[in-house]
Amino acid sequence: MSEAVVNKAQVSSARCSHCGAVLSGEHFCETCDRIQPVAEHTDFFAFIGLPRRLRLDETELEKTFYALSRQFHPDYFMAASEAERQASMERSSMLNDAYRTLRDRVARAEYLLSLEGYTEAEKKAPPDLLEEVFELNMQVEELKAAKKMADEDEIAEAVASLETALAGLRTKLAEIDERLFAQFEQWDSVLENNTASGEKRIVLDRMSELLSHRSYIRNLVRDITEVI
């Protein structure tokens, strides 16, 4: 299984600051049981003890989050040494950051892409929407103008047509999400079968593009909602 590899990959010859034992990459020293600082470059998946799969059981994730919270939380290290208190703070903040990112499907996909070397893609309009987007921007400008003139009829008309457009955009968003989540399965099987890196790229590229479309439309929806 790939889990073990991912988990231990980061750790080379780190030693426990308390007892000097060689660390295995676990949260606590196996020899003296002291909480350990987070190794550099630890990613959220490895930290939580998960492979980089995109489909994950959210109930299980919550369980893990609660269990690890009970192990790391600063509340339980008030009387410990400075080093342990620091380590507890580091581990619980990382746990919180990791849980926040991984429990949300979109944030999870974005995070995976960043791990795989993708920078945040420029927000791009989906090609089949280009014309519509152009039209929508016009309508937004018209509405703004109508508002300036306080022309009630014009305003009502523009609002009505933008609202119809909004409904369309929301449907489009749902569609994109569906396609994005379908890629999750692809990614997991690529990961499972250790497929050639070319195939991996294709899946990642697809997700990156979908995410860029997604954030473009979301911004558009936000802008229109604001004007209305």
Added chain:
Amino acid sequence: MPVIELSMSGLPKSGRVVGIDLGTTNSLVAFTGDNGPEVIRDESGNALVPSIVYYDDNEDRLLVGEEARDRLITEPRKAIYSVKRFMGKGSADVQEDLSVVPFQIAADSEQVIGFQMGDRVFTPPEISAFILRDLKRRASRFFGEEVTQAVITVPAYFNDAQRQATKDAGHLAGLEVLRIVNEPTAASLAYGIENRDEAIVAVYDFGGGTFDISILKLKDGIFEVLATNGDTHLGGDDIDNRLITLIIDELEQGPFKGAAREPVVFQAIRKLAIRAKHELSASDHTLLEIYSPGQPGGEYNREITRDEFAALISDIVERTLGPCKQALKDAGLNPEQIDEVVMVGGSTRIPLVRNKVRDLFKREPHIELNPDEVVALGAAIQADVLSGGRRDLLLLDVTPLSLGIETMGGVVAKIINRNSTIPASASEMFTTWVDNQTGIDVHVLQGEREMVADCRSLAKFTLKGIPPQPAGLPRIEVKFLIDANGILTVSARDHRTGQEHSIEVKPSYGLTDEQIEKMLLDSFEFAEEDLRKRQLVEARNEAETVMRAAEKALAEHATRLISEQERDGISRALDELRQAFGGEDYVLVREKIRALDDASHHLAEIIMDGAVLAALKDRKASEVAEG
């Protein structure tokens, strides 16, 4: 098992951690004992200490609580109340408040408010520290040990500066503040709903000066806050002000025209308004009455009904609903998905408030616990967790406001979103804009809006000592960490060399470390007179404890464990302390306590070693003392 005093000296520093609710109107202190959490009451059974501080500069006299409240009516210029509304604020933030309180603000209050009281100026953390010191004494008297550690609660919607100001106040009062806990979260602990397997709970906390709504998920002893929202400027004070304005407006029509400008009259009106408010929670009408014996025809009275009152304040109550809806939205929940609603804070006694909350959540809110005490009880439970007393409960709270940094064009880039579980962190990479630039300015803000001008400035700092390099080459990684108190710390390091960078953070609103140090000295100096009496009482209390322990040790162990000579030494020291105890000189009492301590040190050690070494390992002195 014999009872053993670990420290025979010293009003022993208590290992106890108390929970303090530092409220706008009232404050109180609680602890967790064998029977669960309980509030500490004074001799007459009062738990609440009015959050009022009186200071007379002529007599250098300081009063806190009830006594200060009594003076508020007769000498309003010398008393400060509702100081919580001024914590972490600058003068520009509080213009509205200042229009309804008779306080004089010192010059130079832009970053920290200064209350001018005679020839002295006190900041809000100092005023709060006087209240905390009073609570600390109350707790220390109660335990016969000096309480030095506390959990203090704040409104969930408090920003960084307000939290820091509260922590500063604790420090000034001689308390180590182990944790700043959010009031609604604390209340949820006290309500004991954890008995259910899983529940979504909304805590509606409407206090004297602030409003909070928190939505929590309770599961297996974990209290996970899903979302919080509120208004740190909305509370019972605002409701009082409506009634005060009504009365003043009507007075202006009659023979009392202009009278309310007198602080004494104003305070009388305020007292009347507050009483009427309280009465209207129990009865459907009440009488507002003012008369002046000296003034012919000088009488004002009118009846006010609950409905009239409700109409007068309905928009204030309505304003609490917006944050409720936002919190629900942030938590991704509908009102129907809330299993329990818990009411906290004195303002939730108002029938209109209960009605609105019932309507919004479509269920009957919990009002079983005293809304004035529930927060302090929760703080005591959290204090118990922090002191290692219990591990079955865990609070996972969130930061109420997004954290951001200023970027090009005065835009705020969010780096930690609101409702993120704390501790939370974010790392940002900074670089230089021009060649050989050696410093980078960073501006940190809190708030939800896009522009710097619309957010709350939190701090500015400069990354210094960057080696001269071409623009864009240096890579300085800055780590922002919001700790479990909701307070920000910042650290930076050079990404290429791994070297830590020095940061001098200038808080935008708040006291610097130097100012706090100076205040510590100030308050010491100032309390000198007061202190002498206090010292004697404390020294005597301490002496009692020590004498009792020594007597007991002598009686139970001495013949067995130590030489006759040593025994005589202890007896002699004991006698001398007894004598000093009868006198007025606290320094002498302390001296004799120390002498007895020295004489009995060896005995204490032997008892310790022999009897309970193993059991002691992980326990605190005080617990051992109680056996």
